[in-house]
Amino acid sequence: METQAIEQLIRTGLPGAEVQVTGDGSHFDAVVISESFAGLTPIKKQRLVMETVKVQLASGELHALSIKTFTPAQWSATEV
Numbered sequence: 001m002e003t004q005a006i007e008q009l010i011r012t013g014l015p016g017a018e019v020q021v022t023g024d025g026s027h028f029d030a031v032v033i034s035e036s037f038a039g040l041t042p043i044k045k046q047r048l049v050m051e052t053v054k055v056q057l058a059s060g061e062l063h064a065l066s067i068k069t070f071t072p073a074q075w076s077a078t079e080v
Helices: 003-012 043-054 055-058 072-078
Strands: 019-023 027-033 062-071
Touching: 003 019, 003 027, 019 072, 027 072, 043 055, 062 072
Parallel strands: 027 062
Antiparallel strands: 019 027
16 A cells, blocks of 8 residues: 555545655554544544544555644644
8 A cells, every 4th residue: 555545545534634654565654633633532533543544454455554643733842
């Protein structure tokens, strides 16, 4: 699976999200920034993102996805 395809799946499932995906073809890392994460626990944020790629995970097309989630305010605070 390509990084651009994963980014598109996440953006489709979380409209307005900023998404950056890196990886080697089977293991990927995603940074997802979305206002929809406001007020959610870390596990709920992870579940929201995983829901966008559940079909690909179930089929084995996507093997592993590590996710870091941020609200826009959290992301701004992490940038130096």
